[in-house]
Amino acid sequence: MSEKTSAPTTEFSKKLTKYINESGYTVSKLSQITELGRTSIQHTMSGKLIPARGFMDTLCPILPITPAQMEELMELYQIEKVGARTYHNRFLIKKIIEGLSHYRIKSAEAVVTISGEAPHYHGFNVVSGVINVNNALRNIIIHEVKKEDSCISTSIPYDNNLFYDMAVQLFAASEKPVILNHFMRVFKREDSSADTANLHNLDNALKLSLNPKLIYRPMYHYAYKESLDDFLPAFPYGMITSDYAVIISADYRNAVISDDKAFYSLISEHVKEINKHSMLMIEAVTEGPMFNIFLQSASMFHASIEYQPCLTAFLTEDMIKKHIKDIPDKTAILETISTMFFSEDGEAADSNRSQVYTVNFTKEGLENFTETGRMRNLPGELLNELTVQERIQVLEQLKENIDLFTMLDSTRINVPEFMQIISLSNRSIIISCLLDEKRFCCLLNESGLCSAFEDFISNLEDENAVFDKEYTIAAIDECIERLRKMK
DSSP: OOOOOOOOOSHHHHHHHHHHHHHTOOHHHHHHHHOOOHHHHHHHHHTSOOOOHHHHHHHGGGSOOOHHHHHHHHHHHHHHHHOHHHHHHHHHHHHHHHHGGGGOOOSSTTSOOOOSOOOOOOSEEEEESHHHHHHHHHHHHHHHHTSSSEEEEEOOOTTOHHHHHHHHHHHHHOSSOEEEEEEEEEOOOSSHHHHHHHHHHHHHHHHHHTOTTEEEEEEEEEOSSGGGGOSSSSOOEEEEOSSOEEEEOTTSSEEEEEOOHHHHHHHHHHHHHHHHTOEEOEEEOOHHHHHHHHHHHGGGEEEEEESSOOOGGGOOHHHHHHHBOOOTTHHHHHHHHHHHHBOTTSSBOHHHHTOOOEEEEEHHHHHHHHHHOOOTTSTTOOBOOOOHHHHHHHHHHHHHTGGGEEEEOTTTOOOOTTEEEEEETTSOEEEEEEOSSOEEEEEEOOHHHHHHHHHHHHTTTTTTOBOOHHHHHHHHHHHHHHHHHHO
């Protein structure tokens, strides 16, 4: 007897129906094998029902499809479930988080060297061809980075990959820090293209910020019409150094380079005008200023993604005084911590512990704290290693407050050990990167970007990216037991 199913109405339901029909299974047989409701399967095939993730995890392994087909089907399912805009935003944010560690430059080894004299450009020089234009820009950068106080300002977009791949290597090979003021457009529109463009800008800004020799200052401004901040209609992009002014065509195939004083002054004034309407996206900061950023925002912490669990609420004042490193502003930091977070008996204040702040951390980060006693998510790693007994005490407190913590599955999302993303209750986002060679902090206020990150963090469970509480508690118990054996 044939089983009638309504014709599929969505891309997801069409693809699922195709795979089910090709499998040779009837709906009744699939229902019998999977213990999923026959009607639920039929309604999913017709597009009337968007099932829960567990439904898909049960049904799909039964179908004789390839991993690539499975990936395509799950992508269509996610798009159907949350919408194309949200799906692509989540995909890009995951890409930002997981991809950042690949761009970390710990030293200038194995990169290009800066040697010899770069050509000089006198008067007005017209350069044509993408390779020639980027080679000319390379020469100008080399000329600049050899100066005592190197400073470059540019509005070249990130999609000129050839330029930025080359520039990153030159900056890393520089003997002295280089200042790069980068002016970029962000878009405030009610469509997904704005989200995509802004997330790509953030991704590239974070990658450049990892360069230890680069004092990178990404400045963003809204552009409702792309021509508003163009240098010239045919040459919308520019770069200015101590000696040269450059304007570049939209396709990067042509550039005008000059050391003419009048031309230089004209381009400089245009850069100043853009700067007036721009806001700093990312700033490199030392321990003291970064601590102040966290301190000022602490009462607004709402949720986070971190490598290690945030354990600061479980420290006593004595622990902090005992282990704080000898850093600038040490006395002021201790006084502030004591006033804001501890009662007179040195225990954490109730207001601090009762704060609703959901922490999403990794199992690897938990194990790292267990083994080292180092708290990587403190700005500049303010504290030296905790003792074994102190680690046990802190992990016991973590277990007691497990409702505020969720452990991430690293096979679903891989968080770099140096990165924190914190969502604030005032609809802002803090992204901090705490590397040994460099520390920087990004405070996002752009509404579209903040909404995308808030959605990503709040839906980690729906994306099947977290472990359940039972598994998390078992992992903490295992760490505590390991520490007890070390005593």
